[in-house]
Amino acid sequence: MSAGLLGLLDDVAAIARMAAASIDDVGAAAGRATAKAAGVVIDDTAVTPQYVQGVAAKRELPIIRKIAVGSIRNKLVIILPVALVLSQWAEWLLTPILMLGGTYLAFEGAEKIWGRLRGHDAHAAKVVDVGEDAEKTLVSGAIRTDLILSAEIMVISLNEVAHEGFWARLAILVVVALVITVVVYGVVALIVKMDDIGLALAQRRSSLSQKVGRGLVRGMPRLLAVISVVGTVAMLWVGGHILLTGTDELGWHGPYGWVHHVEEGIHHAVPAVGAVLAWLFNTFCSFVVGVLVGAVVLAVVHVLPLGRREHHSGGADAAAGTAVVEHPATPEEGRQ
Numbered sequence: 001m002s003a004g005l006l007g008l009l010d011d012v013a014a015i016a017r018m019a020a021a022s023i024d025d026v027g028a029a030a031g032r033a034t035a036k037a038a039g040v041v042i043d044d045t046a047v048t049p050q051y052v053q054g055v056a057a058k059r060e061l062p063i064i065r066k067i068a069v070g071s072i073r074n075k076l077v078i079i080l081p082v083a084l085v086l087s088q089w090a091e092w093l094l095t096p097i098l099m100l101g102g103t104y105l106a107f108e109g110a111e112k113i114w115g116r117l118r119g120h121d122a123h124a125a126k127v128v129d130v131g132e133d134a135e136k137t138l139v140s141g142a143i144r145t146d147l148i149l150s151a152e153i154m155v156i157s158l159n160e161v162a163h164e165g166f167w168a169r170l171a172i173l174v175v176v177a178l179v180i181t182v183v184v185y186g187v188v189a190l191i192v193k194m195d196d197i198g199l200a201l202a203q204r205r206s207s208l209s210q211k212v213g214r215g216l217v218r219g220m221p222r223l224l225a226v227i228s229v230v231g232t233v234a235m236l237w238v239g240g241h242i243l244l245t246g247t248d249e250l251g252w253h254g255p256y257g258w259v260h261h262v263e264e265g266i267h268h269a270v271p272a273v274g275a276v277l278a279w280l281f282n283t284f285c286s287f288v289v290g291v292l293v294g295a296v297v298l299a300v301v302h303v304l305p306l307g308r309r310e311h312h313s314g315g316a317d318a319a320a321g322t323a324v325v326e327h328p329a330t331p332e333e334g335r336q
Contacts, residue, residue, distance in 0.1 A: 102246065105235045108145060110298045238286075
């Protein structure tokens with residue numbers, strides 16, 4: 001009886017070791033997949049803070065929380081099942097779907113630039129001052145943008161673990177989705193609340209704390225302005241890169257082949273910083289593609305007669321993904 005019990009315990013211990021090894025394997029694979037998608041993760045972190053610019057301080061964290069929940073839903077409910085099913089039975093569809101998302105990102109980045117050139121935000125109001133509907137518009141726009149960036153992250157991660165079995169891929173991608181969402185929106189929350197942290201430090205007795213606090217308060221508007229620009233550039237860069245690599249995967253090798261050839265030449269020509277310069281060249285070319293494609297889509301949507309009719313009939317005129325609600329100038333503003 002005791003020998004049978006000991007044998008059972010040995011079997012349980014062996015199963016536990018196998019389970020622990022499997023967990024370690026999933027964790028290691030998730031780490032590799034996350035590292036592979038790091039570039040898009042950085043872009044996602046840069047894009048998101050601009051959605052809470054102009055929002056009252058008390059609504060910043062609730063809005064970020066709503067966007068984070070939407071991001072988890074994007075990854076686990078929409079992207080993960082679709083990506084796994086397509087990778088199992090229709091892998092050829094992944095690239096065209098990603099390219100549609102890249103086109104949307106390029107359009108969104110181009111529209112933001114167009115809006116700034118037109119002075120679209122001259123009389124913008126805080127979304128919380130306008131009402132709950134404007135906040136919902138802001139959140140839904142941010143979640144739409146997150147859907148594209150999350151799809152890129154998840155597909156890159158999927159490619160990294162394509163050799164794994166179905167259930168292993170599922171477990172790894174769930175871990176990647178959760179870790180990346182926590183990291184991205186944790187950093188975003190820290191960025192947007194940095195001025196509040198600075199204000200709290202400025203009210204302490206320590207002269208050093210006061211100095212650091214005042215520096216944070218003064219520096220945050222500039223940092224958020226820089227992040228807003230970086231976020232717009234990231235949309236164009238990521239969108240263009242998706243399109244550039246997508247055309248290569250679909251059989252049109254010319255554009256990406258030329259970029260890759262020049263990139264390799266730069267990498268080998270300058271040994272010390274060749275890798276950095278090659279990456280910058282690839283990024284610049286991706287950005288140019290994003291600008292060109294975004295400008296074409298923008299022209300179709302807003303410049304051609306169809307776009308103008310939609311605009312005059314009350315179509316959404318805010319920059320894509322933002323909930324900036326414009327109001328007419330007040331009499332005092334008119335007199336100024």
